[in-house]
Amino acid sequence: MTFLKQFPSTTRRRFLKGAGLVSAAAVTGSFPIPAIAQAQEVTMISAENNGEALDALKAIAAGFSKEAGVNVVINNMDHEAHKTAIRNYLVAGAPDVCSWFSGNRMRAFVKRGLFDDISDLFEKEKYKDVLGATAGAVTEDGKQYGLPTGGTLWGMFYRKDVFEEHGLTVPKTAEDFMAYGDKCKAAGITPVAIGTKELWPAAGWFDQMNLRINGLDKHMALMNGEMSYLDPSLTAVFDQWEAMISKGFFTPNHTSFGWQEAAALLAQKKAGMMNLGAFLRSAFTAEDLPQLGYATFPVLDAKVGHFEEFSVNSIHIPAKAKNKQGARDFLAYFYRPENLAAYLEPGGNVPPRNDLPQSKDPLVNIAVETMKTVQGTSQYYDRDSDPDMAQAGLVGFQEFMAKPDRRKAILTRLEGTRKRIYKI
Secondary structure, X not given: OOOOOOOOOOOOOOEOOOOOOOOOOOEEOOOOOOOOOOOOEEEEEEOOOOHXXXXXXXXXXXXXXXXXXXXXXXXXXXXXXXXXXXXXXXXOOOOOEEEEEOHXXXXXHHHOOOEOOOHHHHHHHOHHHOEOOHHHHOEEOOEEOOEEXXXXXXXXXXXXXXXXXXXXXXXXXXXXXXXXHHHHHHHOOEEEEOOOOOOHHHHHHHHHHHHHHHHHHHHHHHHOOOOOOOOHHHHHHHHHHHHHHHOOOEOOOHHHOOHHHHHHHHHOOOEEEEEEOHHHHHHOOOOOHHHEEEEOOOEOOOOOOOEEEEEEEEEEOEOOXXXXXXXXXXXXXXXXXXXXXXXXXXXXXXXXXXXXOOOOOHHHHHHHHHHHHOEEEOOOOOOOOOHHHHHHHHHHHHHHHHOHHHHHHHHHHHHHHHHHHOOO
């Protein structure tokens, strides 16, 4: 796992959540196994769920085709379906380029020899000169296995007008948060919107709380399988979490819908805050977007350093790609400042390069300023590096949110899985 302990100063600019590329000829529907690359084409699989970004990528792919004489064929998949499909197509029927995540999620495939080493492209294009801490998120044993396509700073998002209407203030401590939740309940709104149908938002909530209570080193140890899920230091995390759950601070029946539906509750003034990345902005209309505010997760222990959840998306060349040179040529074209900026413009996340234009989005600028002064982690929702442990963690945290009275059984089961996976 790569943790970004200190973010360097960067220029302000804008980029989009999610990596993906589109065809100059067509964007097809999703399917698990892509077409085999032809001699004069580059095949890609993306998981882009932003229509404006997809349109921008069509133009980039068309520009590359015109300049290089190589057609770009993209299969764009559903974001969640892609998380399963990639495990199959990297083994059989790999495209030339695919979108994914950095950190542990990348590292799991690197260890299995499924992503190509592109250190030569890094060296040729001198990417280390323009990349900040995100370069470390695609680096393993001194080698690079992907290009970071930007990061998402997690935190507590809220509607400014809702806070003003109900006299709410951004909670900065655990005590503030409990008081905030009570005030929301009295006003008839849910304190925290969350949807855990896809599991990872619950794990993201745990990450934030564990970082605030136990700090980065213990969080890293837990995520890497080096620390027990029955460790006494986790008791305070689950005690605080259970207190919030028992008071009804989270959206009811959250296991039945995803983050998009939860974000809609925030946009519709039915919830006070939501813990997620800035991509939740897609639930807001253009007219309402200026009302979207951001705050870092409340401090739960003043003695613990200020670490923030920061996820990094990335794009890769599979080890079994048929046209690796064509893939490298396309990545170099895609990663030109003017092209990357065009692709990132529709989103609301932190760009990886320090030579892109300043963003017009205040959320991006807030994230950049926040990252200058805090420590952070590229943990995101990839959880532990082993896929089976990752899935067990995701399921366990979602189950705890739905049934906190089963805490002991859930943690015991997670500990059993950890011992089995890591042969303890």
